[in-house]
Amino acid sequence: MASRPDIHLYTTQTPNGIKISITLEELGLPYTVHKIEISKNVQKEPWFLEINPNGRIPALTDTFTDGKTIRLFESGSIQQYLVDQYDKDYKISYPRGTREYYEMNNWLFFLNAGVGPMQGQANHFSRYAPERIEYGVKRYVNESRRLYSVLNTQLEKSTSGYLVGDKCTIADIAHWGWVTAAFWAGIDIDEFPALKAWDDRMLARPGVEKGRHVPDPHRMKELSKDPKEMKEQAEKSRAWVQQGMAADAKK
């Protein structure tokens, strides 16, 4: 029987990618990193589509309990798999069936169906669109801000400083890469004091510190202070995003 864990993480330096490396670090699991150059469209190559038919990072493989390889994609699904399989002491999750388990899932879905997609579109209209479309910018930046205020209220009420119960969970981890990059979407984190304090609290965790630099250094804090570099980064990404959209439209 093949040994497990035998975790291979296919990722790049993005908010969705670092959710998984941070989860793995928090759990203290060994893993092999495969850096995927999304700007070179490696995620569209046939071998990668075998792992994630959606052609996106993050993706992960492991040896399953039956001894065969399991392929996982969608960051939320990967996080749920990792805690189900390996978080036996409930370091960053809660036992199935408990109140906190379901509440943790509320926030996990809130991120994956709300904050991630909305902030992603806010990034798109603010930074990557070929022209400035005011309606699109407003729609997505305002919706992201609304979601941030929901998070802020939840954290104001929290006695532990985390979203659910008495500890940091995969729901907090899922949010961190996005919230810490709020400025990129045109959101001022100073508007949300409880969320800002949570951002610092998360950053102080050794697992977050280690996992955020996978596969390349995480430079969001530095980038937020450097308007010239922000402009250069946006230009580089804009070219790739526009090219990808044109190619997808032809399919």
Ligand SMILES: N[C@@H](CCC(=O)N[C@@H](CS)C(=O)NCC(=O)O)C(=O)O
């Ligand atoms: N819902 C997906 C989103 C994944 C996603 O959008 N990944 C981006 C990077 S953050 C990507 O791979 N982009 C490459 C592309 O669009 O071709 C998840 O949570 O895993």
